[in-house]
Amino acid sequence: GENVEQHPSTLSVQEGDSAVIKCTYSDSASNYFPWYKQELGKRPQLIIDIRSNVGEKKDQRIAVTLNKTAKHFSLHITETQPEDSAVYFCAALPGGGNKLTFGTGTQLKVEL
């Protein structure tokens, strides 16, 4: 089955800096890669996703890039703000399936 690895497990940045979280996946047939943000005590919320026919997608300060050859994808957050502090999860959906496999999460802390 699919295996998703996520790095780093914790990330601390200064407000205004950029943050990058990376994930690798094992199933070359995976075709959908969402990112979720989970604030303390809250539900995971979908913040951005990318499909395998696209190399990059942006939404204001966040972007996701996908390298199918290397089987990795990354979340980029620019101009970080304190409200970006949360746990971020990547996930991958194997081709033909409907079950997401999640990474183990990255705790992002944006310091003032």
Add this chain to the structure above:
Amino acid sequence: DAGITQSPRYKITETGRQVTLMCHQTWSHSYMFWYRQDLGHGLRLIYYSAAADITDKGEVPDGYVVSRSKTENFPLTLESATRSQTSVYFCASSVSYEQYFGPGTRLTVT
């Protein structure tokens, strides 16, 4: 997000008791999922359902039972709760790949 709800939000039970966690969605999404979230393990899939009366095991199904008689409801039952089932449980529903999560149920087994 008000379209998917879970109850109860918090539950404390004793080892050996049967517990049912409820999940209800108003979107008529075909797919529904149950996850548990534990520190260090991220989100692990327990069971999922593609439609009413169609369910299948996920990564960690042992000790859990599900049913789905109606599209909008997907209850999760712990037949005989164990301390290792202390966790936060999230229900989710899906349309066109995108999954949306309920608010979660924090279950403590003493």
